[in-house]
Amino acid sequence: MGIKRKPKLAVWKFASCDGCQLTVLDCEDELLTLTDHIELAYFLEASSAVKRGPYDISIAEGSVTTQQDVERIHKIRKASKLLIGAGACASSGGIQALRNFTNVKDFVSAVYPSPEYIKTLDTSTPFSQHVPVDYELQGCPINKHQLLDAISSFLHGRKPNSTSYSVCIECKRRGNVCVMVAHGIPCMGPVTRAGCNALCPTYNRGCYSCYGPKETPNTASLSTWFRRLGMKEDDIVRIFRTYYSNAEPFRKESKLHEKDEK
Amino acid sequence: MKPSLQRGDRIVLEREHFQNLLDALNKKGYQIIGPTLGEGSIIYGKLSCVSDLPIGWTDEQEGGMYHLKKRGDNALFGYTVGPHSWKNFLFPSVQQLLQAKREGKGFQVNRKREEIPKFAFLGARSCDIYAITIQDKVFIKGKFVDPHYASRRGDTFIVAVNCGKAGGTCFCVSMGTGPRADLGFDIAMTEVLKSDRHYFLVELGTERGAEIFQEIPYKNASEEERATANTVVENTAKHMGRYMNTDHIKDLLYRNYEHPRWNDVAERCLACANCTMVCPTCFCTTVEDTGDVPGGHAERWRKLDSCFNLDHSYIHGGSTRYSIRSRYRQWMIHKIATWIDQFGTTGCVGCGRCITWCPVAIDITEEARAIRKSEQAAE
Numbered sequence: 238m239g240i241k242r243k244p245k246l247a248v249w250k251f252a253s254c255d256g257c258q259l260t261v262l263d264c265e266d267e268l269l270t271l272t273d274h275i276e277l278a279y280f281l282e283a284s285s286a287v288k289r290g291p292y293d294i295s296i297a298e299g300s301v302t303t304q305q306d307v308e309r310i311h312k313i314r315k316a317s318k319l320l321i322g323a324g325a326c327a328s329s330g331g332i333q334a335l336r337n338f339t340n341v342k343d344f345v346s347a348v349y350p351s352p353e354y355i356k357t358l359d360t361s362t363p364f365s366q367h368v369p370v371d372y373e374l375q376g377c378p379i380n381k382h383q384l385l386d387a388i389s390s391f392l393h394g395r396k397p398n399s400t401s402y403s404v405c406i407e408c409k410r411r412g413n414v415c416v417m418v419a420h421g422i423p424c425m426g427p428v429t430r431a432g433c434n435a436l437c438p439t440y441n442r443g444c445y446s447c448y449g450p451k452e453t454p455n456t457a458s459l460s461t462w463f464r465r466l467g468m469k470e471d472d473i474v475r476i477f478r479t480y481y482s483n484a485e486p487f488r489k490e491s492k493l494h495e496k497d498e499k
Numbered sequence: 500m501k502p503s504l505q506r507g508d509r510i511v512l513e514r515e516h517f518q519n520l521l522d523a524l525n526k527k528g529y530q531i532i533g534p535t536l537g538e539g540s541i542i543y544g545k546l547s548c549v550s551d552l553p554i555g556w557t558d559e560q561e562g563g564m565y566h567l568k569k570r571g572d573n574a575l576f577g578y579t580v581g582p583h584s585w586k587n588f589l590f591p592s593v594q595q596l597l598q599a600k601r602e603g604k605g606f607q608v609n610r611k612r613e614e615i616p617k618f619a620f621l622g623a624r625s626c627d628i629y630a631i632t633i634q635d636k637v638f639i640k641g642k643f644v645d646p647h648y649a650s651r652r653g654d655t656f657i658v659a660v661n662c663g664k665a666g667g668t669c670f671c672v673s674m675g676t677g678p679r680a681d682l683g684f685d686i687a688m689t690e691v692l693k694s695d696r697h698y699f700l701v702e703l704g705t706e707r708g709a710e711i712f713q714e715i716p717y718k719n720a721s722e723e724e725r726a727t728a729n730t731v732v733e734n735t736a737k738h739m740g741r742y743m744n745t746d747h748i749k750d751l752l753y754r755n756y757e758h759p760r761w762n763d764v765a766e767r768c769l770a771c772a773n774c775t776m777v778c779p780t781c782f783c784t785t786v787e788d789t790g791d792v793p794g795g796h797a798e799r800w801r802k803l804d805s806c807f808n809l810d811h812s813y814i815h816g817g818s819t820r821y822s823i824r825s826r827y828r829q830w831m832i833h834k835i836a837t838w839i840d841q842f843g844t845t846g847c848v849g850c851g852r853c854i855t856w857c858p859v860a861i862d863i864t865e866e867a868r869a870i871r872k873s874e875q876a877a878e
Contacts, residue, residue, distance in 0.1 A: 402772065410776070417563075424858070453770055462859045
């Protein structure tokens with residue numbers, strides 16, 4: 238592509254479990270090849286040696302949960318040519334977005350002995366709610382294949398391979414037998430974006446929706462079928478409120494099954 | 500010395516000699532693929548001996564439901580079709596088309612030569628043989644031949660089994676594709692289970708089918724044995740779980756692009772694509788290019804795709820079938836109407852897989868019925 242110097246890569250952390258950052262290190266065999274072609278300029282989990290921006294690529298994991306986060310993502314956006322959000326937190330708010338359904342102050346006082354020291358926002362939100370994001374890697378956590386594909390597509394100027402279709406496609410490509418039809422196991426696969434190669438259904442478990450909603454997910458129809466499989470309303474709320482609870486289709490569907498407590 | 504067998508002959512193979520058939524196929528160098536138990540269902544896999552078959556098992560199928568249960572006898576083929584079809588072997592869902600290596604300013608293309616076994620499909624049902632002939636039409640009988648399909652399809656030896664049981668979602672009788680195999684097989688068998696005898700009435704469909712029996716103990720079929728086998732298949736035909744009225748079905752659907760039923764089915768349809776993935780005739784694929792980080796190696800892959808995916812209709816500017824309504828309509832009208840214009844037959848063989856394996860039990864026969872009924876009511 239005629240880039241003379243190595244492109245600078247920065248890896249950032251927000252409210253998250255570090256799982257997506259670990260995926261960079263999890264590249265193992267490809268990690269040295271990767272560093273032959275890009276400079277790891279800022280990646281605190283790997284090295285305390287940091288280089289100043291601007292950066293060619295920023296990969297940011299986590300969600301925005303504090304006022305400092307809001308300011309920081311704006312700074313990172315300004316310092317980055319390409320901003321890639323990594324994982325469920327970055328693209329939807331993550332598990333911590335469960336706070337969006339309730340009063341975060343109740344959590345704070347239940348968890349911390351001195352809640353007065355905690356300053357946090359009422360919601361957990363994706364980066365795209367604050368700044369323009371160029372590309373999002375999905376999954377909880379992301380996997381190294383999509384990460385390497387995104388980086389190599391950036392390096393060589395091609396379109397990254399992303400999926401928007403259901404987990405069922407990958408499941409059937411593997412020749413799996415449907416866990417819902419053959420065993421009556423509730424499975425989120427039909428409304429979940431592919432990308433994990435149907436990991437859980439391959440081992441006879443229902444999909445937990447680690448990759449979030451697929452394009453045009455019909456959550457209402459799936460919920461109707463979950464009920465026929467014997468799921469209670471509470472369980473339907475929970476199955477839609479895991480890694481992508483704040484993603485609009487899942488948020489809306491879970492709300493419909495919530496008992497009105499007022 | 501036995502008198503030599505010929506195409507069209509009908510003979511009897513006793514159950515105790517069934518292994519000889521597998522041995523004879525193995526000896527001829529075939530890799531035998533057939534029904535076997537796996538993941539709580541009957542799937543297709545490699546077979547080497549009779550005990551690899553789901554002996555004594557049967558399946559119960561309904562919309563969105565599949566269960567295995569014991570039959571109470573030792574039938575070898577006492578079930579209908581499962582989630583797999585022969586498409587899994589003739590048209591693999593993920594295939595590498597080429598690899599490319601950067602060389603100087605250009606690149607070198609390598610096509611990986613795949614070792615493809617000579618397949619013998621054991622226990623192919625009539626609906627599925629029709630499905631193979633439909634895919635043959637798509638991939639090898641037209642102007643453009645798909646080399647990947649062609650090399651796998653090659654000399655496939657087909658041992659058909661005439662169905663002794665109709666499934667809850669079967670409707671081959673409606674589609675004129677079964678339950679008796681009438682084309683595309685080397686040998687076709689009807690399993691006969693009596694209290695004191697278990698045998699197969701075998702029809703030889705090709706010369707090589709006849710040849711296989713040169714080394715297998717058999718006897719010529721009596722009138723009575725033929726009649727008994729006929730009864731088995733006739734009885735199956737009477738017990739189809741589903742029915743579809745195909746009378747002028749193309750015109751019916753062409754008249755009803757804007758029918759309210761499409762809205763109704765769109766409320767239920769998940770657009771998950773399970774129906775197209777299990778359909779033995781659906782053939783849509785997508786192509787993915789991948790490249791490594793240093794940029795010296797690239798690969799091109801072909802993967803099974805579906806018209807239920809938003810990206811399937813993506814053209815410059817966006818997808819043309821954004822709504823689930825338009826996707827279901829596209830699939831169903833293609834399958835049983837425009838397919839006729841395109842390939843001369845419908846693309847549906849009545850195997851019922853799309854009904855059984857739809858997670859929310861959408862039933863193509865029911866959708867067609869609803870549209871026809873509304874027209875009749877309006878008249």
